Amino acid sequence: MNQDKLALDVQSVSKMFGRRQILTDISFTLRTGEFLLIVGPNGAGKTTLLKILATLLSPGSGDAFVSGFSVKKNPTKVRERIGFISHNHLLYRDLTTYENLKFYGEMYGVKDLDARIDELLNMVELNHRRYDTVRNFSRGMFQRLAIARALLHKPEIMFLDEPHTGLDPHAVDILDGMMRDMSSTTTFVMVTHHIESTLSLGTQALILDEGKIQYCSDTGIDLERFRSIYGKVCGRGIEHDCD
Amino acid sequence: MKKAVVWGLGAVSVVALAVSLYWIFVVLPIVPREQTGFSQKIFYFHMPAAIISFVAFIVTFVASILFLAKKDFKYDILAYSSAEIGLVFGVVLMIFGITWDKLAWGVWWTWDPRLVTYLILLFLFGAYFFLRSMVSERMKQARFAAVFGIIAALDVPVSFFSTRLIKNVLHPVIFSREGFGLDMNMTIALLLAFAGMTALYVLMLMLKLKVEHMMEDVHVLKDMIESRRD
Amino acid sequence: MTAIRQGWAILRKDLLLEMRSKEVFTSQFLFVVMAMVIFYFAFSPNIKNLTTVGAGMLWVAITFTSLLGLNRSFVHEKDEECLDGLLLCPVDRATIFAAKFIGNFFFLTTLEVIAVPIFAFFFLTGTFLPNLGWFLLILLLGNVGICGVGTLLATISMNTRARDLLLPVLFLPVMVPVIIPMVLATNYIFTQGESMSELSVWLYTMAIFDIMYVVAGYVLYDFVIGD
Numbered sequence: 001m002n003q004d005k006l007a008l009d010v011q012s013v014s015k016m017f018g019r020r021q022i023l024t025d026i027s028f029t030l031r032t033g034e035f036l037l038i039v040g041p042n043g044a045g046k047t048t049l050l051k052i053l054a055t056l057l058s059p060g061s062g063d064a065f066v067s068g069f070s071v072k073k074n075p076t077k078v079r080e081r082i083g084f085i086s087h088n089h090l091l092y093r094d095l096t097t098y099e100n101l102k103f104y105g106e107m108y109g110v111k112d113l114d115a116r117i118d119e120l121l122n123m124v125e126l127n128h129r130r131y132d133t134v135r136n137f138s139r140g141m142f143q144r145l146a147i148a149r150a151l152l153h154k155p156e157i158m159f160l161d162e163p164h165t166g167l168d169p170h171a172v173d174i175l176d177g178m179m180r181d182m183s184s185t186t187t188f189v190m191v192t193h194h195i196e197s198t199l200s201l202g203t204q205a206l207i208l209d210e211g212k213i214q215y216c217s218d219t220g221i222d223l224e225r226f227r228s229i230y231g232k233v234c235g236r237g238i239e240h241d242c243d
Numbered sequence: 244m245k246k247a248v249v250w251g252l253g254a255v256s257v258v259a260l261a262v263s264l265y266w267i268f269v270v271l272p273i274v275p276r277e278q279t280g281f282s283q284k285i286f287y288f289h290m291p292a293a294i295i296s297f298v299a300f301i302v303t304f305v306a307s308i309l310f311l312a313k314k315d316f317k318y319d320i321l322a323y324s325s326a327e328i329g330l331v332f333g334v335v336l337m338i339f340g341i342t343w344d345k346l347a348w349g350v351w352w353t354w355d356p357r358l359v360t361y362l363i364l365l366f367l368f369g370a371y372f373f374l375r376s377m378v379s380e381r382m383k384q385a386r387f388a389a390v391f392g393i394i395a396a397l398d399v400p401v402s403f404f405s406t407r408l409i410k411n412v413l414h415p416v417i418f419s420r421e422g423f424g425l426d427m428n429m430t431i432a433l434l435l436a437f438a439g440m441t442a443l444y445v446l447m448l449m450l451k452l453k454v455e456h457m458m459e460d461v462h463v464l465k466d467m468i469e470s471r472r473d
Numbered sequence: 474m475t476a477i478r479q480g481w482a483i484l485r486k487d488l489l490l491e492m493r494s495k496e497v498f499t500s501q502f503l504f505v506v507m508a509m510v511i512f513y514f515a516f517s518p519n520i521k522n523l524t525t526v527g528a529g530m531l532w533v534a535i536t537f538t539s540l541l542g543l544n545r546s547f548v549h550e551k552d553e554e555c556l557d558g559l560l561l562c563p564v565d566r567a568t569i570f571a572a573k574f575i576g577n578f579f580f581l582t583t584l585e586v587i588a589v590p591i592f593a594f595f596f597l598t599g600t601f602l603p604n605l606g607w608f609l610l611i612l613l614l615g616n617v618g619i620c621g622v623g624t625l626l627a628t629i630s631m632n633t634r635a636r637d638l639l640l641p642v643l644f645l646p647v648m649v650p651v652i653i654p655m656v657l658a659t660n661y662i663f664t665q666g667e668s669m670s671e672l673s674v675w676l677y678t679m680a681i682f683d684i685m686y687v688v689a690g691y692v693l694y695d696f697v698i699g700d
Binding site (some may be wrong): 271311363365369370373374377378379383385386387389390391393394395397398402404405 | 622625626629632633635636639642643645646647649650653654678681682686689693695696697699
């Protein structure tokens, strides 16, 4: 398949930490506009895989093409096109809401930055805290601002690492609403433990265990197969979190 | 084939060093007091040791660059193996240097530019190993060590040069190697000692590399077994 | 140019953060003044004219104080785990080095602007003001060297188990050969004050060191940050 049409093209990625094998021969593809769910028990390598795709870690062997660019050879081009939300909000506590967004906006070279900041702050409902230092924000407010931060440069692909962890319902609503609104234009890759609540969002799924792919959907999530492999790997039904 | 090389080097080293010792103590006369007398004989081991420790650190420098370029662990193993042997030669060198000073001038330490340069070198390579011990993850350890190895090796000519600047301000350098003016016999002694020590360095490096590669294999196997057990 | 815009964004952020908290400046300032006081009591019983040991005292105080600042170059990123945020940006790692280097240089120079007159007031008799230009040049060269190699090594040590404990172990042996010409040159200015031609050897040594380490830092930074 022409690499330009693929949001992700992962080719035999393996990763070792020291002498421990974390990921073994991971290969899969994802078309633009899809929503990929990555699940698996703790230590399966989900976060490592996500970080490799986000260029935070280098693949030990193999390569991954994100929006057509190699994470190994063209990490900068990859970074221009991706957004990342993890349980670390990646915000500077002693800067104000506005200053945080302005910093990242300049790093990404966002045009009409002030207008974009206005737009995003309205979307995450933090405009009233624009000039406050973020030090005293609640976790939900941090996460909302982190969403704004990740969206500044209108990324083509969003990577999310268990974004619902520790969020208040309001923040969950904003996050889910954002994902729904953007699902037609943006590709999503989300690592999650709460499979049942996110299954409605996902169009493709990947189950990892001990660094290897146990299930990889192709044209859509085959619910029966997914449930059975999930049950085998996580030891429980999909109503429960995996490990 | 390898075994022949190892034994060959061992033989060369022993023979060369033995003959050089004979040459130094039996054949060569004792130089006059102004050129430090009997203790001058340390020179024939001191200078080769100095050159070899510098060479060992240059090997570390080149291996570090190669590692960063190629990301192959064998260069990292070469880098720290050579650094370790260089450190050993450096310590031996310091001991020779201090002993020489004590025998010649009656004091253990003078702020002689050479001694200060070697001392800084020892600290740099001590720091290299301390850095390695503070990083657990193998790849990171190798990367950081390679970067610091490059920095430390670049620092050597700076030390060498700047410690010579001291001499203008403090008391002048006590003696210089050039002051001896080596005759034929002395040159032979020096070359013999040099050959012996070089063979010794190469031998030690080869043996160390062999051990380290085996250790790597052991660790890989260990990890494979442990992960299977989980 | 993109790199300049990004470098400036990082630098401005670090300056803003330091201005808000003032942690680094305050601790460095107190440290350097206390060091000078201790030096005074250490040397005054034996030495009548402290100008003769002034150069050494000044550079020892500055070198050790700079360690405090260098250790903190990434404090905001590390403490608040923002490093990933910075690394996700489409920015050359060498640009990050340049921004951090300039930031460290700025903080150290600001400190010296206040500390050096205090030092002169405490320790120097006679005046070296006619040679102020040379003195400032030595300070400049010294700062570039300290911040150049210091930024690189601080990034390494921040990423190890020992964190800030490792930096002095790495930094001091590398700096010692440079402190020698710095002290010699400064001492010359304090005590001779006549012809400045002798300075050239020492200044060249410092300049070569500076160029070597800033270039090395710029080129090697990719290998020490992140991952």
